[in-house]
Amino acid sequence: MNKFGKIWVIAYLHIIITLFFVINNIEYSNAQSNNNDDIRCGDIIRNDIILSSNLYCDDEGLIISNQNGLTIDLNGYTISGPGVESQKVGISIIESENIKIVGNGTIKNFQAGISNTESENTGISNITFTENKMGIFNTGASKAEIKGNNIDSNSIGITAHSSDGLMIIDNILDSNQLAGITFVNSGESQITSNAINGSVNGIFLDSLSSHNDINNNTVLDNSGVDLNNDNGLPTNENNNSFNNNKCNASVPDGLCDNLV
DSSP states (O other): OOHHHHHHHHHHHHHHHHHGGGGGOOOOOSOEEOSGGGOOTTOEEOSOEEOOSOEEOSSOOEEEESOBSOEEEOTTOEEEOSOTTSOOEEEEEESOBSOEEEOSOEEESSSEEEEEESOBSOEEESOEEESSSEEEEEESOBSOEEESOEEESSSEEEEEESOBSOEEESOEEEOOSSEEEEEESOBSOEEESOEEESSSEEEEEOTTOOSOEEESOEEEOOSSEEEEETTTOOHHHHTOEEESOEESOEESTTOOSEEO
16 A cells, blocks of 8 residues: 555544544433343443343443443344444443453444443453444543454444553454554553454554553554554654554564564
Protein backbone atom coordinates (compact mmCIF):
# COMPACT_ATOMS: atom_id res chain seq x y z
CA MET A 1 0.00 0.00 0.00
CA ASN A 2 1.38 3.44 -0.91
CA LYS A 3 1.64 6.42 1.41
CA PHE A 4 -1.66 7.90 0.25
CA GLY A 5 -3.43 4.60 0.73
CA LYS A 6 -2.21 4.43 4.32
CA ILE A 7 -3.31 7.99 4.99
CA TRP A 8 -6.76 7.21 3.56
CA VAL A 9 -7.11 4.22 5.86
CA ILE A 10 -6.21 6.29 8.93
CA ALA A 11 -8.61 9.03 7.87
CA TYR A 12 -11.30 6.39 7.59
CA LEU A 13 -10.49 5.15 11.10
CA HIS A 14 -10.98 8.67 12.44
CA ILE A 15 -14.32 8.95 10.63
CA ILE A 16 -15.54 5.69 12.14
CA ILE A 17 -14.47 6.73 15.63
CA THR A 18 -16.18 10.12 15.29
CA LEU A 19 -19.40 8.59 14.01
CA PHE A 20 -19.31 6.01 16.74
CA PHE A 21 -20.10 8.58 19.42
CA VAL A 22 -23.75 8.26 18.40
CA ILE A 23 -23.86 5.01 20.35
CA ASN A 24 -23.88 7.02 23.56
CA ASN A 25 -27.44 8.09 22.76
CA ILE A 26 -28.88 4.83 24.05
CA GLU A 27 -32.55 4.45 24.86
CA TYR A 28 -32.45 2.44 28.07
CA SER A 29 -34.88 -0.30 28.95
CA ASN A 30 -36.71 0.07 32.26
CA ALA A 31 -35.97 -3.56 33.12
CA GLN A 32 -33.77 -4.57 36.02
CA SER A 33 -32.03 -7.92 35.94
CA ASN A 34 -32.03 -9.75 39.26
CA ASN A 35 -32.64 -13.30 38.08
CA ASN A 36 -30.32 -14.95 35.57
CA ASP A 37 -33.29 -16.66 33.93
CA ASP A 38 -34.95 -13.30 33.22
CA ILE A 39 -32.09 -11.56 31.39
CA ARG A 40 -33.28 -9.89 28.20
CA CYS A 41 -31.76 -7.71 25.52
CA GLY A 42 -31.91 -4.06 26.57
CA ASP A 43 -31.78 -4.79 30.30
CA ILE A 44 -29.96 -2.39 32.62
CA ILE A 45 -27.77 -4.59 34.80
CA ARG A 46 -27.52 -3.75 38.50
CA ASN A 47 -26.34 -7.09 39.91
CA ASP A 48 -23.83 -9.79 39.00
CA ILE A 49 -25.25 -12.05 36.32
CA ILE A 50 -24.37 -15.36 34.69
CA LEU A 51 -25.95 -15.99 31.31
CA SER A 52 -27.97 -19.17 31.04
CA SER A 53 -28.90 -18.89 27.35
CA ASN A 54 -27.97 -17.08 24.15
CA LEU A 55 -29.34 -13.57 23.58
CA TYR A 56 -30.50 -12.56 20.10
CA CYS A 57 -30.93 -8.78 20.16
CA ASP A 58 -32.85 -6.65 17.66
CA ASP A 59 -31.72 -3.52 19.52
CA GLU A 60 -29.26 -2.97 22.40
CA GLY A 61 -27.64 -5.83 24.25
CA LEU A 62 -26.93 -5.35 27.98
CA ILE A 63 -26.32 -2.00 29.69
CA ILE A 64 -24.31 -1.14 32.81
CA SER A 65 -24.60 2.52 33.84
CA ASN A 66 -23.28 4.21 37.00
CA GLN A 67 -22.49 0.94 38.75
CA ASN A 68 -19.55 -0.34 40.81
CA GLY A 69 -18.18 -3.84 41.14
CA LEU A 70 -20.46 -5.86 38.84
CA THR A 71 -19.58 -8.97 36.84
CA ILE A 72 -21.24 -10.30 33.70
CA ASP A 73 -20.25 -13.92 33.03
CA LEU A 74 -21.13 -15.01 29.51
CA ASN A 75 -20.83 -18.63 30.69
CA GLY A 76 -20.17 -19.94 27.19
CA TYR A 77 -23.18 -18.26 25.58
CA THR A 78 -23.46 -15.73 22.73
CA ILE A 79 -24.91 -12.23 22.54
CA SER A 80 -25.87 -11.52 18.91
CA GLY A 81 -26.88 -8.15 17.50
CA PRO A 82 -28.84 -6.68 14.58
CA GLY A 83 -25.83 -5.82 12.40
CA VAL A 84 -22.66 -3.76 12.23
CA GLU A 85 -24.44 -0.70 10.80
CA SER A 86 -27.10 -0.71 13.52
CA GLN A 87 -25.39 1.66 16.03
CA LYS A 88 -26.16 -0.95 18.68
CA VAL A 89 -23.79 -2.35 21.30
CA GLY A 90 -23.45 -5.82 22.79
CA ILE A 91 -22.52 -4.64 26.29
CA SER A 92 -22.42 -0.93 27.16
CA ILE A 93 -20.39 0.11 30.21
CA ILE A 94 -21.10 3.75 31.06
CA GLU A 95 -19.61 5.86 33.86
CA SER A 96 -18.95 2.81 36.02
CA GLU A 97 -16.09 1.34 38.06
CA ASN A 98 -14.65 -2.13 38.62
CA ILE A 99 -16.84 -3.87 36.05
CA LYS A 100 -15.76 -7.32 34.84
CA ILE A 101 -16.98 -8.95 31.62
CA VAL A 102 -15.74 -12.52 31.49
CA GLY A 103 -16.03 -15.54 29.21
CA ASN A 104 -15.95 -17.93 27.71
CA GLY A 105 -18.58 -16.61 25.34
CA THR A 106 -19.09 -14.62 22.15
CA ILE A 107 -20.33 -11.14 21.23
CA LYS A 108 -21.10 -10.67 17.55
CA ASN A 109 -22.87 -8.60 14.92
CA PHE A 110 -23.01 -5.23 16.72
CA GLN A 111 -21.50 -1.87 15.89
CA ALA A 112 -19.37 -2.50 19.00
CA GLY A 113 -19.11 -5.72 20.92
CA ILE A 114 -18.31 -3.81 24.12
CA SER A 115 -18.37 -0.03 24.53
CA ASN A 116 -16.39 1.10 27.59
CA THR A 117 -17.30 4.76 28.15
CA GLU A 118 -16.00 7.06 30.90
CA SER A 119 -15.38 4.04 33.11
CA GLU A 120 -12.48 2.96 35.33
CA ASN A 121 -10.91 -0.41 36.12
CA THR A 122 -12.94 -2.38 33.60
CA GLY A 123 -11.83 -5.96 32.96
CA ILE A 124 -12.63 -7.77 29.70
CA SER A 125 -11.30 -11.31 29.42
CA ASN A 126 -11.64 -14.61 27.57
CA ILE A 127 -14.34 -13.45 25.15
CA THR A 128 -14.63 -13.97 21.40
CA PHE A 129 -15.55 -10.84 19.44
CA THR A 130 -16.46 -11.49 15.83
CA GLU A 131 -18.28 -9.77 12.94
CA ASN A 132 -18.67 -6.40 14.70
CA LYS A 133 -17.66 -3.01 13.37
CA MET A 134 -15.44 -2.69 16.47
CA GLY A 135 -14.71 -5.51 18.86
CA ILE A 136 -13.94 -3.34 21.90
CA PHE A 137 -14.36 0.45 21.90
CA ASN A 138 -12.90 2.51 24.77
CA THR A 139 -13.69 6.21 25.03
CA GLY A 140 -12.75 8.27 28.05
CA ALA A 141 -11.83 5.02 29.77
CA SER A 142 -9.12 4.58 32.38
CA LYS A 143 -7.18 1.56 33.64
CA ALA A 144 -9.04 -1.08 31.66
CA GLU A 145 -7.48 -4.53 31.35
CA ILE A 146 -8.27 -6.33 28.10
CA LYS A 147 -6.73 -9.78 28.34
CA GLY A 148 -6.92 -13.17 26.68
CA ASN A 149 -9.63 -12.39 24.14
CA ASN A 150 -10.06 -13.75 20.61
CA ILE A 151 -10.95 -10.85 18.34
CA ASP A 152 -11.51 -11.73 14.68
CA SER A 153 -13.33 -10.63 11.54
CA ASN A 154 -14.30 -7.16 12.78
CA SER A 155 -13.52 -3.89 11.00
CA ILE A 156 -11.32 -2.86 13.96
CA GLY A 157 -10.36 -5.17 16.80
CA ILE A 158 -9.65 -2.85 19.75
CA THR A 159 -9.80 0.94 19.65
CA ALA A 160 -9.19 3.62 22.26
CA HIS A 161 -10.21 7.28 22.08
CA SER A 162 -9.18 9.73 24.83
CA SER A 163 -8.36 6.86 27.16
CA ASP A 164 -5.40 6.13 29.44
CA GLY A 165 -3.87 3.42 31.54
CA LEU A 166 -5.09 0.56 29.34
CA MET A 167 -3.48 -2.86 29.54
CA ILE A 168 -4.02 -4.84 26.34
CA ILE A 169 -2.38 -8.19 26.96
CA ASP A 170 -2.31 -11.70 25.45
CA ASN A 171 -5.08 -11.17 22.92
CA ILE A 172 -5.33 -12.84 19.52
CA LEU A 173 -6.48 -10.42 16.81
CA ASP A 174 -7.03 -12.03 13.43
CA SER A 175 -8.49 -10.68 10.17
CA ASN A 176 -9.81 -7.40 11.53
CA GLN A 177 -10.10 -5.51 8.27
CA LEU A 178 -8.78 -2.01 9.01
CA ALA A 179 -6.72 -2.42 12.17
CA GLY A 180 -5.98 -4.80 14.97
CA ILE A 181 -5.44 -2.10 17.61
CA THR A 182 -5.79 1.66 17.11
CA PHE A 183 -5.23 4.52 19.57
CA VAL A 184 -6.47 8.09 19.12
CA ASN A 185 -5.47 10.64 21.78
CA SER A 186 -4.78 7.82 24.24
CA GLY A 187 -1.76 7.34 26.43
CA GLU A 188 0.16 5.75 29.28
CA SER A 189 -0.98 2.31 28.19
CA GLN A 190 0.59 -1.08 27.55
CA ILE A 191 0.10 -3.21 24.44
CA THR A 192 1.92 -6.42 25.30
CA SER A 193 2.21 -10.01 24.05
CA ASN A 194 -0.61 -9.82 21.52
CA ALA A 195 -0.74 -11.74 18.22
CA ILE A 196 -2.05 -9.57 15.39
CA ASN A 197 -2.43 -10.48 11.72
CA GLY A 198 -4.65 -10.02 8.70
CA SER A 199 -5.35 -6.26 9.00
CA VAL A 200 -4.24 -3.20 7.05
CA ASN A 201 -2.58 -1.71 10.14
CA GLY A 202 -1.56 -4.12 12.87
CA ILE A 203 -1.11 -1.48 15.59
CA PHE A 204 -1.73 2.23 14.91
CA LEU A 205 -1.16 5.18 17.25
CA ASP A 206 -1.91 8.76 16.23
CA SER A 207 0.26 11.77 17.06
CA LEU A 208 -1.75 12.60 20.20
CA SER A 209 -1.30 9.11 21.65
CA SER A 210 1.76 9.33 23.87
CA HIS A 211 3.76 7.48 26.52
CA ASN A 212 2.54 4.06 25.42
CA ASP A 213 4.63 0.88 25.68
CA ILE A 214 4.27 -1.56 22.78
CA ASN A 215 6.30 -4.64 23.69
CA ASN A 216 6.67 -8.33 22.83
CA ASN A 217 3.89 -8.45 20.25
CA THR A 218 3.82 -10.69 17.18
CA VAL A 219 2.43 -8.53 14.37
CA LEU A 220 2.67 -10.25 10.99
CA ASP A 221 0.93 -10.69 7.64
CA ASN A 222 -0.82 -7.33 7.66
CA SER A 223 -1.43 -5.89 4.21
CA GLY A 224 -0.33 -2.31 4.97
CA VAL A 225 2.06 -2.00 7.89
CA ASP A 226 2.53 -3.98 11.08
CA LEU A 227 3.47 -1.13 13.46
CA ASN A 228 2.37 2.42 12.62
CA ASN A 229 3.32 5.41 14.76
CA ASP A 230 1.17 8.12 13.14
CA ASN A 231 2.19 7.33 9.56
CA GLY A 232 5.91 7.62 10.33
CA LEU A 233 6.10 10.15 13.16
CA PRO A 234 9.39 9.70 15.05
CA THR A 235 8.62 7.95 18.31
CA ASN A 236 10.46 10.57 20.37
CA GLU A 237 7.87 13.13 19.28
CA ASN A 238 5.00 11.36 20.99
CA ASN A 239 7.12 9.34 23.43
CA ASN A 240 5.91 5.89 22.50
CA SER A 241 8.18 2.92 23.15
CA PHE A 242 8.41 -0.13 20.84
CA ASN A 243 10.51 -3.08 22.05
CA ASN A 244 10.93 -6.75 21.15
CA ASN A 245 8.12 -6.80 18.62
CA LYS A 246 8.19 -9.52 15.98
CA CYS A 247 7.11 -7.94 12.70
CA ASN A 248 8.21 -7.12 9.16
CA ALA A 249 7.11 -3.57 8.36
CA SER A 250 6.89 -0.40 10.43
CA VAL A 251 6.54 3.35 9.96
CA PRO A 252 8.85 4.86 10.89
CA ASP A 253 11.40 2.18 10.08
CA GLY A 254 13.15 0.36 12.87
CA LEU A 255 10.28 -0.54 15.18
CA CYS A 256 10.50 -4.26 14.41
CA ASP A 257 13.19 -5.66 16.69
CA ASN A 258 12.67 -9.24 15.54
CA LEU A 259 12.35 -9.20 11.76
CA VAL A 260 10.85 -12.26 10.12
